[in-house]
Amino acid sequence: EEQLVESGGGLVQPGGSLRLSCAASGFTFSQYWMGWVRQAPGKGLEWVGNIKQDGSRKVYVDSVKGRFTLSRDNAKNSMSLQMDSLRGEDTAVYYCARWITAPAHAMDVWGQGTTVTVSS
């Protein structure tokens, strides 16, 4: 079964840091773009960023550029999101997702999410 499991969420003070992880299983992780999507309480889904198969390309939504960093370890079938200088508006459930990119495009496998709360 193709599966993604997020971990690392928690409560952090404004200005603090947190590292989220996404563990993949059941598929060849190195063949896919991977990404993160978040959802603030009571709000819609927001695309956060994607990382290419070999990690050579990383893209982010403007609101997290310079504060969040994507990385992946294909040998360990895992992806991480390092979140620094956290703000209250970063409070959300963070979902890890797999992207299919050829010939069609979509996020086709989702994790259950991990909750990040930024508060003093």
Add this chain to the structure above:
Amino acid sequence: QTVVTQEPSFSVSPGGTVILTCGLSSGSVSANNYPSWYQQTPGQPPRTLIDSSNTRSSGVPDRFSGSILGNKAALIITGAQADDDCDYYCVLYMGNDIWAFGGGTKLTVL
């Protein structure tokens, strides 16, 4: 900055047909925006409905279909059922490997 637009809410009667749209605040949606559609119920992760080739994900009923209608992407639900009462999101490719969600549509079936 261009924003992805969706109807905030929509209502349909059981058995009815509804077309939810996904547009751009500036310009038209085309196949090059690779639109895809997702369904979400409260407290659950999103579920992928349709990819950019308008192919349904495994297990998605054939009452769901995708298309580009005019200058927008569309999710068409024919024969709406009670458990279709939830939130729907589209995602569009904005260029330079950047993607964006629409604000979502809350569909009510009653």
